[in-house]
Amino acid sequence: MSRLRIFPEGSPGEVQVATTDHARMARELETIGVRFEQWDAAKPVKPGDPPDAVIAAYREDIDRLMREEGYQAVDVISLSKEHPQKAEFRQKFLNEHTHAEDEVRFFVAGAGLFTLHKNGKVFEVLCEQGDLIGVPDGTRHWFDMGPNPFFVAIRLFTNQAGWVAHFTGDEIASRFPRLEN
Numbered sequence: 276m277s278r279l280r281i282f283p284e285g286s287p288g289e290v291q292v293a294t295t296d297h298a299r300m301a302r303e304l305e306t307i308g309v310r311f312e313q314w315d316a317a318k319p320v321k322p323g324d325p326p327d328a329v330i331a332a333y334r335e336d337i338d339r340l341m342r343e344e345g346y347q348a349v350d351v352i353s354l355s356k357e358h359p360q361k362a363e364f365r366q367k368f369l370n371e372h373t374h375a376e377d378e379v380r381f382f383v384a385g386a387g388l389f390t391l392h393k394n395g396k397v398f399e400v401l402c403e404q405g406d407l408i409g410v411p412d413g414t415r416h417w418f419d420m421g422p423n424p425f426f427v428a429i430r431l432f433t434n435q436a437g438w439v440a441h442f443t444g445d446e447i448a449s450r451f452p453r454l455e456n
Contacts, residue, residue, distance in 0.1 A: 276295050276401075276403065277295060277297060277300065277313075277400075277401055277402060277403045277406050278293070278294070278295050278300075278399075278400075278401040279292065279293070279294050279295075279299075279300040279303055279304065279398065279399065279400050279401075280292065280293045280398075280399045281293075281303065281396055281397070281398050281399070282396065282397045282399070282451065283395065283396060283397075284392060284395050284396055284397050284447065287397070287450050287451045287452065291396075297311075297313050300400070303398070304398065304400065304408075307391065307393045307394060307398065307414070308411045308414070309391065309398070309400075309408065309409065309410055309411065309414070310379075310407070310408065310409030311400070311406070311407070311408055311409075312406075312407045313405050313406060313407075314336060314381060314405055314406075314407050315405065316333075316381070316382065316383045316384070316404045316405040318332040318333065318383065320332055320383050320384050320427050321355075321384055321427065322353045322354055322355035322358075322384065322385065322424075322425060322426065322427055323353060323355060324353065324427065326350065326351035326353070329351045329353070329383065329427060329429065330349060330351060330429065332383070333381070333383060333429060336381070337349055337429060337431070340379070340431060341431065344377075344379075344431070344433075345433060346379070346431040346432060346433055347432065347433055348431070348432040348433075349429060349430065349431050349432070350429075350430050350432075351427065351428070351429055351430070352380075352426075352427075352428050352430060353426070353427045353428075354420055354424040354425070354426060355424060355425055356423035356424060356425060358424065361420075361422075361423075361424055362422075364420070364424075365419065365420050365421070365422070365424070368417060368418040368419065368420065369417055369418075369419055369448055369449075369453075370417060370442050370443075370448060371392060371415050371416065371417050371442070371443045371445045371447055371448045372415070372416070372417065372440040372441055372442045372443060373412070373413050373414060373415055373416070373440070373441050373443065374410075374412055374413075374439060374440060374441065375412055375413075375439065375441070376412045376432060376433045377409055377410060377411055377412050377433065378409070378410040378416075378430070379407070379408070379409045379410075379430065379431040379432075380402070380407070380408055380428040380429070380430050381406075381407045381428060381429045381431075382402050382403060382404055382405065382406045382407075382426060382427070382428050383404065383405075383427050383428065383429060384404055384425075384426060384427040385403070385404065385424070385425040385426030385427060386401060386402060386403040386404070386425070386426055386454075387401075387402055387418060387419065387420050387421075387424075387426050387428065387454070388400070388401050388402070388418065388419040388420075388421070388453070388454035389402055389408055389410065389416060389417075389418055390416060390417050390418070390419070390448065390451060391410065391414055391415070391416045392414075392415040392416060392445075392447060393414055393415065397447070397451055399451065399452065401454070415443055415445070417448040419453050419454040420454065421453070421454035421455060422455065
């Protein structure tokens with residue numbers, strides 16, 4: 276079940292907001308410019324499926340979002356607990372970073388934990404199948420796939436180069452909850 280928890284940035288044990296209601300999650304995230312929507316993700320995909328097949332399964336939704344928002348590139352990130360580099364990938368995304376463009380992910384299978392750091396607060400968003408999250412450029416955040424990842428997400432970019440991170444060097448991510456599946 277998708278979930279949002281909001282903490283003060285200096286108090287990882289103090290949950291100020293906790294909800295699993297999608298409408299409330301969207302309203303809370305909208306206050307920091309984050310897009311959060313529930314989409315139909317009923318097509319059968321799983322980690323390890325060829326990216327072209329995943330994109331083809333959701334081509335209509337992808338094309339619509341590309342037209343509406345001007346995205347230029349799309350890719351698929353897919354990991355399972357069997358992936359030989361799962362620990363390295365997890366570590367890479369666990370450090371707080373920003374992007375020079377929006378980061379948009381549509382989860383078509385599994386789950387992942389986006390954590391956003393903005394306006395003196397930390398917004399922890401557990402995204403699951405059917406969730407679309409759009410993190411605005413410049414937003415400090417990190418992502419946790421857990422020690423045994425299981426997810427497939429379609430990512431959209433305005434930059435043809437795709438995912439490019441600018442790490443902040445802040446250790447805040449190490450102080451907040453992780454996804455332990």
